[in-house]
Amino acid sequence: MTANGRRRRRRLKKRAAVEMSARVLPAGLGTSVQPVYGTESTAEVGQLHFEMADDSKIDLETANEPEPDGASSIAIEPQDVTAEPAAEDLLYRAAHDAAQEGDTRRATGIYRELLRLNPDNIKARNNLALLLDQAGDREEALEALDRCLESDPTNPDVLANRGAILGAANRYSEARRDLQNALQSDPCNAEAQFNLGLVEIRRGLWTGAIPYLRRAIELDASRAAAYFYLGEALNHVDDLEGALQAYQRAAELKPNSTQAYYGLGIVLDRLNRPDEAAHMYRRSREVVGR
Numbered sequence: 001m002t003a004n005g006r007r008r009r010r011r012l013k014k015r016a017a018v019e020m021s022a023r024v025l026p027a028g029l030g031t032s033v034q035p036v037y038g039t040e041s042t043a044e045v046g047q048l049h050f051e052m053a054d055d056s057k058i059d060l061e062t063a064n065e066p067e068p069d070g071a072s073s074i075a076i077e078p079q080d081v082t083a084e085p086a087a088e089d090l091l092y093r094a095a096h097d098a099a100q101e102g103d104t105r106r107a108t109g110i111y112r113e114l115l116r117l118n119p120d121n122i123k124a125r126n127n128l129a130l131l132l133d134q135a136g137d138r139e140e141a142l143e144a145l146d147r148c149l150e151s152d153p154t155n156p157d158v159l160a161n162r163g164a165i166l167g168a169a170n171r172y173s174e175a176r177r178d179l180q181n182a183l184q185s186d187p188c189n190a191e192a193q194f195n196l197g198l199v200e201i202r203r204g205l206w207t208g209a210i211p212y213l214r215r216a217i218e219l220d221a222s223r224a225a226a227y228f229y230l231g232e233a234l235n236h237v238d239d240l241e242g243a244l245q246a247y248q249r250a251a252e253l254k255p256n257s258t259q260a261y262y263g264l265g266i267v268l269d270r271l272n273r274p275d276e277a278a279h280m281y282r283r284s285r286e287v288v289g290r
Helices: 003-022 085-100 104-117 122-134 138-151 156-168 172-185 190-202 206-219 224-236 240-253 258-270 274-289
Strands: none
Touching: 085 104, 085 122, 104 122, 122 138, 122 156, 138 156, 156 172, 156 190, 172 190, 190 206, 190 224, 206 224, 224 240, 224 258, 240 258, 258 274
16 A cells, blocks of 8 residues: 555544544433434335335445334445445444434545545445435436445345335336345345335335335334335225225334324225214324424
8 A cells, every 4th residue: 555545544544533532312212323313215205295204225334133114124234345445434424323323424525535444345335325325416326326326236224225216206117126136135125015015105015015015014013104005005995994904003113103193084984984083183283292
């Protein structure tokens, strides 16, 4: 390595150490690491808009941790070959923590600096893509995921993320291709199952969405958004008892969801239970007013 290269790496190490020392954690939260994205993102993957990401997307740092709302959670962490692991690890942790704390601008800048150090770091590029998508820069996010897949074409988690973003962009054929390829590599990828359900819903194919959403729930029973959209699909195909149960579970998992309570009201109306329906509509309004 040249003298200039060594000086650059020393500067990056110093910057990473400063970023870590400057991190401020919310009181009482300690240092436990939580997923940067919930679903919804798609996802992310936000779902059309339940109060969590419609499109579930995956932060590779927390791939193996359970997620409360289902936004994401990759099953496999890509392994990166790095020239200077200490500097990269510090920068990665600083970026991840900044994103967790909501400082997405700082997180984006740190990920970019890390990628200048090592352009082949798939985890960093994947997470940068999620931040770019969150900021509304969908095309750059897709470009970043394209680069990840150039290095690892069958990575199920990156495929699921790209599929979620493509689905949100109404590019359904491409989204289905990526999500189905993700399932070929990892049949138990809950994000891919969930986002395939969303693609079917966006296309108006309610019956087709149901098996994907049921499978997503089997793989991750804490995914409130999956229960909500399952309730939507079952309501559209006139399975009212099934829809009622799905909406109830969504409301249990996400008590501040106006949509879940409103969905309950609609189904109870259809079941000729007007008093209970009126109560659910009131609950929906009360949540909005909080």
